[in-house]
Amino acid sequence: EAQVTQNPRYLITVTGKKLTVTCSQNMNHEYMSWYRQDPGLGLRQIYYSMNVEVTDKGDVPEGYKVSRKEKRNFPLILESPSPNQTSLYFCASSPPGGNEQFFGPGTRLTVL
Amino acid sequence: AQSVTQLGSHVSVSEGALVLLRCNYSSSVPPYLFWYVQYPNQGLQLLLKYTTGATLVKGINGFEAEFKKSETSFHLTKPSAHMSDAAEYFCAVSESGTGGFKTIFGAGTRLFVKA
DSSP states (O other): OOOOEEOEEEEETTTTEEEEEEEEESOOOSSEEEEEEEEETTEEEEEEEEEEEEEOOOOTTTTTOOOOOOOSSSSESSSOOOOOGGGEEEEEEOOOTSOEEEOOOEEEEEOO | OEEEEEEOEOOOEEEOOOEEEEEEEEOOOOOOOEEEEEOOSSSSEEEEEESSOOOOEEEEOOEEEEEEETTTTTEESSSEEEEEOOOEEEEEEEESSSSHHHHHHHHOOEEEEOO
């Protein structure tokens, strides 16, 4: 089944404890992206990637890192999480042309 | 710079009534425009998209949207609402960036459907 998977789906952590949210797609898509969703703000793009080793900042990149070493994986790294990063995170991928995006199920992160 | 404005954070309609969700955008280049739907506790799912060509775009579940360049609008409609349409709807605009496509989403409109 064609899909985007994220792990973990739920995570509660404490301030300053490094964490990684994994994202993987099995559709051979070149383009991948991370978003955070907050009430009343919709989805805001954190980082996106056109292909392996090619990434660019979205609108809210502060406090986040990404890497794209393989085409199928696009992990989101929080080196030192803070409470304002408590949010619902979505990974997405797109076929060549970067048009419609296929979204993962989301990761709900709580930073205490 | 791109931006997306969705008018109305909540819209309530009766079952069988017309659904109209409003979206206005700004973009410095010809945009790609999208509507996505999010059901509770799920990710987003594409409803329809406009890239080039025909300005009236038909999507899944009976939804359609019309790209009006002069009004910078891309409103979503459905002639007859169904209970299963209750969800949150997001309008989005996309442009080509250096590393791919930078996408801006609106704040979302939650649709309620009354029996």
